[in-house]
Amino acid sequence: MVELNRLLALEESQRVADGAGGFSESWVKLGDVWASVDARTVLGGDTAGADLSRVRYRILLRAAPQGSSARPKPGQRFVEGARLFLVDAVSEFDRLGLYLECWAHEEILA
Numbered sequence: 001m002v003e004l005n006r007l008l009a010l011e012e013s014q015r016v017a018d019g020a021g022g023f024s025e026s027w028v029k030l031g032d033v034w035a036s037v038d039a040r041t042v043l044g045g046d047t048a049g050a051d052l053s054r055v056r057y058r059i060l061l062r063a064a065p066q067g068s069s070a071r072p073k074p075g076q077r078f079v080e081g082a083r084l085f086l087v088d089a090v091s092e093f094d095r096l097g098l099y100l101e102c103w104a105h106e107e108i109l110a
Contacts, residue, residue: 002060004034007034009079010029014027029079035061040056060093
């Protein structure tokens, strides 16, 4: 049985014209989902002189049909307070299609 005990906001990036030929990026909330969040792997590294810790997560949530705005897609993100989980991949978790398995990562500057 899957225990969905964390409330996450699902957000999508949108580009907004800045009036000077460029754009700015903003995030728009699509809705809230209850999920199970489990850390899987930790990768360390150095990015432009800063220590970066990248943690990969498996996030399980109730399924939504293909094309639904409630179904996460790569490039979207989950938000929990100040934490950001960037979605890398999404697939069905079980053979009945009741749950989705999202692979996401969280980057933390140290």
